[in-house]
Amino acid sequence: MIDSQGSGSDGDGQHGAGSDQKVMVLDADVVVVGGGIAGLVAAFDCAKVGLRVVLLEQHDKLGGCIGRVELDGLSLDTGAESFAVRGDTVANLLASLGMSDEMAVPNPVGAWLAFRGDGGVLDTAPAPATGVLGIPANPLAAEVVRILGWRGAWRAYLDRVRPVLRIGVAHSLGELVRTRMGRAVLDRLVTPVALGVYSTDPADLEVNTVVPGLNQAMTRAGSLSGGVAQLVAARKPGSAVRGITGGMHRLVDRLHAELLRFGVEVRVGATVESVAVVKGPGAGVAGRGSGSHAAGRAEVTGCGSESHAAGRIAERDPVASVADTGWRLTATVDATQLRVTAASLVLATPADVTARLLAPLAVGPVAEAVIPGAGAVGAPTSISPLVLGTSPGAGAGAVGAPLPSSGAVPAVGLSGIAPPVDARVAAIVAALAGWPAAVTVDVVTLVLDARALDDAPRGTGVLVAPGTPGVAAKALTHSTAKWPWLAAAAAGRHVVRLSYGSAGVESPLADLGLEHVGVRACADTAALLNTPIEPGMLRAVHHTQWCDAVQPTVIGQCERVAAVEAACGDGSLVLTGGWLAGTGLAAVISHAHASVRGIRARAASGGD
The missing domain is CATH 1.10.3110.10 (protoporphyrinogen ix oxidase, domain 3)
Structure with a gap:
């Protein structure tokens, strides 16, 4: 690593960091952008076969859709709180992490439905x-x-x-x-x-x-x-879902710990500002055959280095130690500029973030064939529909400035040279053009002192039909009724989670402050559970807004996803995440495993 003040231009001829900004240079076999569950699993799979991995996450916490909050002394999930048992995908991951004994079975009592009954009144x-x-x-x-x-x-x-x-x-x-x-x-x-x-x-x-x-x-x-x-x-008998004792967020903690054990360089709060394809001698980091890459060792170029992981630092000649092709990313963490060079790039980011990062590379004659009008630097871009917006709660992904809605497509390159044209990148960007807008879902968590809920009057929760009178939520989970471990931890208190919002429908919580969100959620809880919830019963409330991609379950979306994945091929660029994998942790984890299979195979064969 370089821990120095940047000024003027760097050794590659690029304009350097500001005079007050530190510069840190990292070499890796694989760089993963996005610290959600897909990025964590992809990084874990690569690190296990001895590859040197750097993981960059924009937000200050890892986990993406697996969120956590400390509320009234309880550590609670704010995102995914269970997983599907089909295929044993998640169970196998937990086993590899030594967590098999920590899987939790939900209360089999089942859920209820709420709907507009006879006479137009709420019925359950x-x-x-x-x-x-x-x-x-x-x-x-x-x-x-x-x-x-x-x-x-x-x-x-x-x-x-x-x-x-x-x-x-x-x-x-x-x-x-x-x-x-x-x-x-x-x-x-x-x-x-x-x-x-x-x-x-x-x-x-x-x-x-x-x-x-x-x-x-x-x-x-x-x-x-x-x-x-x-x-x-x-179908198999028994519950179709499981959880983790203590909360699903413990999976993120364990994955993070394993990444550090394998020497992965994990950087949170890292905003990726540019991505460049680099070709020619000394462009990309070599594979397993170049130098030492044992777990626990961080190898970086430059003078004056320090390791994030345990183990010694190996300073290497930046030309002799790299291969003929690769990727270079520039990111900012606080006041430090990171420059990461790697042979393989994994974008475990939402669709809109992925498009923004790759769009500047879609220039040149190949892009002209794929995206008419994008063949020359300065030509208008047709990618403006990709500016979809993200939510702070979305977790996975890192991106800098938004894609311009009009004007020139910026050229990103090294040594003053425009980036080499890559047909796969151009095809990916073309497939992402006009990608459907993401769906915003609000999750509200309540901690209540309500002894009337001890008997779980509506089982593990309630699913709500549209048009149900007097209720704005689309679903309610009575978490302490669903998970025995949480009921024990809550010691007489009750935890209730409500969700709001769906595709094409504005959330009823839009523009509400936390106090009013709590009032709305308590009113919905009282109606759905048929139990009075007085103001004094509310001990704590938390509101999380998730911005999730349109899933491949939507008609026509499978074809769009197939076009993106076909464009990726089996090269050094890998895309993964829920927008490609589908709904649920089982689908996302399975896709992450499959996405880096080619990278792992090349590592096993010595990079051939």
């Missing part, structure tokens, strides 16, 4: 247990009739006798449910679940993505409910 009922995403396997079951009424239940049962005219080609989940089972099933059963899980109207959800195998099951059974019954019969 236990959610049917035998179904998929709210679609009932038996429309005439007592718990289904309780919610739909006999008229709605008989309408749903018509699905069993109507022919399936378009077998195997259903795309819109909402349209499928409405046409086969009727509006009541869609509004009271399916929509609350879809909004709670995907923050998206079921009309916009792709059937093959959110319910894999349903089209085929419908073909075999001859009806929607029959197909759902087949899927229900095939």
Whole structure:
């Protein structure tokens, strides 16, 4: 590392840092931008095979969608609080971290639904247990009739006798449910679940993505409910989710500790200002064969170095120690400028951040072929729709100035030379053009002294149908009823989490201060749990706003994601994160594993 004052221009001919800014130079095999769960897992996988890794996170905390807050003496999750058990993806990661014994099973009592009942008043009922995403396997079951009424239940049962005219080609989940089972099933059963899980109207959800195998099951059974019954019969018994004793945020803590143990250079509060492709002699950091890269050692160029990790420093000649191609990033941490050079770049950042970082590289003749008008420096760019905005709560990602809405595409290069044209980068930027805006979801956490909640009057929580009178929340989780470990820690207090907002709908908490947010959340809690919540019962409140990408579950989004991933290929640029992987930790972790498989394979083969 260089710990020196920057002035004038650096040795590469670039304009250097300001006279009062320190400069730190880092060499690595892999640089990961984004310290959410995808970035942490990608960095962990690379570090385990001996690669030297630098991880940069814009915010002051790691974890992304796995957030934490200390509230009334309790350490609570503000983001993801459970994970799907399908595929054992998360369970295997926990096992590799020595956390298998810390997995928690939720209370099996189940959740409830809230909806507009007869007479236009709020009504609640236990959610049917035998179904998929709210679609009932038996429309005439007592718990289904309780919610739909006999008229709605008989309408749903018509699905069993109507022919399936378009077998195997259903795309819109909402349209499928409405046409086969009727509006009541869609509004009271399916929509609350879809909004709670995907923050998206079921009309916009792709059937093959959110319910894999349903089209085929419908073909075999001859009806929607029959197909759902087949899927229900095939799934494993028991809860479909698990948690971690003490909170999901403990996964972030353990991953961070492991990264440090493997000598990963972790920098939070790092705003990435530029990304450059560097080619030619002395451009990128070499792979496993160049010098020593053992765990616990930080190897950097320059004079006057110090190591962030334990172990000695190896000063290396910046030309002899690097390969013919790579990446160079410039970032700022407080008053220090970081200059990171690496053979491989992993962008574990949201879609809009990824676009902003890569767009300046999409210039030249290849970009002209992919993005008309972007072939020359100074030509207008067509990437202005990518300025989507991010939320401070989004966590993963680091970016500097926003992409210009008009005017020249800035050239980023070394030694005064424009960046080399990279067809893959240009194709990625083209695929990201016009990417759908992110979805904003508000999560409000309450700590209450309310003994009336001891009996968990609505099970583990409530999913809310749109139009439910007197309620603004879309879902409520009674956390101390759901997780026995939290109930024990809370010692008589109750923790309730409410979520607000969905795709295309402004959050009802927009522009509200914390005091008014607490009032709104307490009113919703009282209505949904049918329990008075007096002002004196509120011990603490916390509000987090998450800005999440449109998921690949939306119709047409899978094709957009496929275009981005096809453009990446198996090269030195890797993209990962929820906007590509889909909803839930299992999907994100699995995608992160797969995304760096090529980098790991090249390391195992000695960089060949």
